[in-house]
Amino acid sequence: MGSDTIRMLCELIEIPSVNPQLASPSEPKTGEVLLSEYIAQKLEAVGISVIRQPVVDGRENIIALVEGRSGSETIMLCAHMDTVSGEGMRLPFTPIVKEGKVYGRGACDTKASIAAMLTSIMKSTTTGRIKKTVMFAATVDEEYTATGAVVLRDWLKEQKFGLPNLCIVGEPTELKVATAHKGFIRFHIRTFGKSAHSSQPHMGINAIYRMAKLIPLIEKYSNEVLANLRHPTLGAPTISANVIKGGHAPNVIPDVCEIFVDYRTLPSQDPMDAWKKLKEYIMASPDIDFQVEFEQPEIIDSGMETPDVPSVATLIKLVKEVLGEAQRVGVPYSTDASKFASIGIPSVVFGPGSIAQAHSSEEFVEVEQVEAYASIIERLIGDE
Numbered sequence: 001m002g003s004d005t006i007r008m009l010c011e012l013i014e015i016p017s018v019n020p021q022l023a024s025p026s027e028p029k030t031g032e033v034l035l036s037e038y039i040a041q042k043l044e045a046v047g048i049s050v051i052r053q054p055v056v057d058g059r060e061n062i063i064a065l066v067e068g069r070s071g072s073e074t075i076m077l078c079a080h081m082d083t084v085s086g087e088g089m090r091l092p093f094t095p096i097v098k099e100g101k102v103y104g105r106g107a108c109d110t111k112a113s114i115a116a117m118l119t120s121i122m123k124s125t126t127t128g129r130i131k132k133t134v135m136f137a138a139t140v141d142e143e144y145t146a147t148g149a150v151v152l153r154d155w156l157k158e159q160k161f162g163l164p165n166l167c168i169v170g171e172p173t174e175l176k177v178a179t180a181h182k183g184f185i186r187f188h189i190r191t192f193g194k195s196a197h198s199s200q201p202h203m204g205i206n207a208i209y210r211m212a213k214l215i216p217l218i219e220k221y222s223n224e225v226l227a228n229l230r231h232p233t234l235g236a237p238t239i240s241a242n243v244i245k246g247g248h249a250p251n252v253i254p255d256v257c258e259i260f261v262d263y264r265t266l267p268s269q270d271p272m273d274a275w276k277k278l279k280e281y282i283m284a285s286p287d288i289d290f291q292v293e294f295e296q297p298e299i300i301d302s303g304m305e306t307p308d309v310p311s312v313a314t315l316i317k318l319v320k321e322v323l324g325e326a327q328r329v330g331v332p333y334s335t336d337a338s339k340f341a342s343i344g345i346p347s348v349v350f351g352p353g354s355i356a357q358a359h360s361s362e363e364f365v366e367v368e369q370v371e372a373y374a375s376i377i378e379r380l381i382g383d384e
Contacts, residue, residue: 004123005374006102006367009115010095011038013104019082020057021144031059032081032140039081039118039138046122053155055148059140063152065161066125068133068381073311074162075381076135076345077121078152078336079113079170080142088361101364108353108365113170114138116352116374120381129382135164142336145299149336157343166311167345168377169337172353175323175369175376177316179348180233180330183265183303183338185275188258188295189214189241195255204253208246211257213287215241218261221281231266233330239263239278264332267303304338305330309346315380319350322376331355 017035018027039062040050053061062081068074083106086092092105102112117136124130139148156163171178191211196204218241226237241261247254265274279294306312319326333355337347352369 003371003374005115005119005370006097008042008119009102009107009112009365009370010097010104012111012115013095013102013106014093016086016093017081017083017106018085019141019143022084024085024087027085027087031057033058033060035081036060036062036138036140039114042118042122043136046126048121048125053151055140055151059148061140061148061152062136062138064121064136066121066130066134066136068131072132073165074133074135075311076137076164076167076340077117077170077377078137078139078167078340079110079117079351080139080148080336081114082140082143083109083111084143084359089363097367100367102367102370103362103364105363107357107363108172109358109363110170110172110351112172112353112365112370113351113373116370116377117170120374120377124378124382132381134381139336146301146336146339149339153339153343156340156345163343163345165346166315167337167340167347168315169335169340169347169349170351171331171335171349172355172358172365173329173331173349173351174354175319175350175352175372176327176329177312177319177348177350178329178331179312180231180267180305181303181335181337181349182234182237182332183267183269183271183301184299184334185263185265185271185297186299187261187263187275187297189261190256190258190293190295192291192293193253193255193257196253198251198253201253204255207254207257210290211244211246211259214282214292215259217282217285217287218278221278225281229266229269231268231330233328234266234332237263237265237269237274238332265303267305269303271297271300271302301334301338302342303334304341304347306341306346306348311346312348315348315350315376318376318379322372322379
């Protein structure tokens, strides 16, 4: 099966950790409970104390702090334990190592990162080669509302040992160092009408027809307004209406229609302000002469952008030494990193695997990337 890191990755895949909010009816609703205990026991087995941090419904973050040399900087290594559902995969929790790849739910998102972080910390600790102070954190609930990262962030603010000099959040970036990512808001928009029998549509007001006037305005806003807001690595913000519901019977004129909108913002945008500007744009249209309800965003992430700091430069240097090149990028999705960046921790998103495989029915990670990642982490925490 290969190295200790690949063996551990396979063991992690074998432990289902589907987010309870995303689990199919046939999957357990226990979330990360079994996985968090596995991780805690692995660390404790080599003499590393752990903190089991309660988050929600019996689900816990796992935190470990390994002291380095006196006066050394602190590196925080963080990855989430939860996965999306394994539904649609043939054997989601049976790891398959084939042709240089490891297949299974969570392989790249983000159990490969966890495995590499853990084995690097454990090896460096037992051999006495660890030089920097290392904080390891495995979080819950990243795939739904990032509650684990929020609880961890608030805990970090209260600690007397100070904030880490660098936080690496393990996500599938193909070993590119992402120093920026988008934020997002999600919200419902509703239009209203008047129900009537479908044989007499003139007696009612069709809420779906009203929504049909509104949806093109979202596309127009994206093409004419958002397209002009550019970020050097993230590009423009994006917005899309991804779910629509209207009516309840084929013979009744619908009196309500609802869409679910996903809006990916730039770090420079305030998410609530972005939501308000979209609302104002839509309501200013002469086509909208009817009641529209904009529900307050239910999930908000402000995005993240980390400036040039020595700790990031050190990481990029090590990546170049191991891989021969280092790419600094931005990613269009949201991660736990924004929570830590919001309190002043220089944060990057960096890990093995591709986002193209995450959540897919054929999720995998390349063995070579996992091994390279472990090597980079090991050198980072052992480098003076």
